Amino acid sequence: MRDRTLSDRAYENILSKIMDGDIPVGGKLPTEQVLSSELGVSRPVLRQALKQLREDDVIVSRQGSGSFVKRRPEGAILDFAPIGSIADIQRTFEFRAAVEGEAAYLAAERRTDSDLNELRASLAELDRCIAEGELGVAADEVFHVAVCNAADNKYFVAARSSMKSNILTGMNLTRNLSLTKPQDRMKLVQAEHYEIFEAIEKGDRDSARNAMRAHVENARKRIFEG
Known part of the structure; x- marks a missing residue:
């Protein structure tokens, strides 16, 4: 655990140097x-920190040459999340991909008509938020909770609930960053939600799991998209 904390701190220090332009x-x-x-x-x-930066697509390593900055995350990130919280937010996305991916898998098998109606309602509310330029964090959270409810296993809901404040911090960051982009960015995120829903509706377990994992992983990577 101590190594994890130290590597997170090293990760954030290097990220800060890149965001400040100290390493172009x-x-x-x-x-x-x-x-x-x-x-x-x-x-x-240090290698753990560099590995995380590679996974975040911020740096690239070249055999025999060292590591190079691939892209500079935009400063707007710091308007919505302090630098000391970014490693924790990224870790939360890893947790979500694992838990929510499996929840979506089971939801495709167990969902009821009531579950599907709840998912449709949350998607409609997200569509409204996009059309009216609203943040939509609450509606986004409702959709993801509805997927866990549809899995019909209280432990998915409990596990996710235990991380709720971290999850909402991540959602708030990614959706705020998306609002600074052209509307196509929000529409892309919403298309991912629809892909998850359609797989659950069809009862396609593998596609539901893959769509959810891809969505959460894409959200993690979108934090650092310039």
Whole structure:
């Protein structure tokens, strides 16, 4: 756990350097030796942080050449989430992909007409939010909770509920960032919701799981889209 906390801190420190422009896009990160010394962490801890930055598509590693900045996350992120919370938000998305992916799988098998009506209503409310330029965090949350309810297993709802404040922080960040983009961005997110719903409606378990996991993973990556 201590290593995880240290690697999160190293991740956020490197991310901050990139966002501040200290290391420009295309620029090479200092060597592991230099970075670990600068950040006061061991090489294994630093590697965990670099691995997370690669997964977030912020840096790219080239064999024998080191790591380079692939893209610079926009400063608007810090308007909605302090730098110290970003690693935690990303970790929450990992949790959600696992839990909600399996919930969607079971929802496709067990959903009732009432569940489908609840999902349709939440999608309609999200459509309204998009049309009227509203944030839509509450409606987004209702949709995802409805998928867990449709799985007909109280532990999916309980597990997700235990992380509710973290989940809402992530949703608030991603939807606020989407509002700063052309409306097509929100429509893309909504299309992913419809793909999940249609798979559940058809009873296609694998497609429901894959659509949900892709949606949550895309949300995680969209945080750093410039």
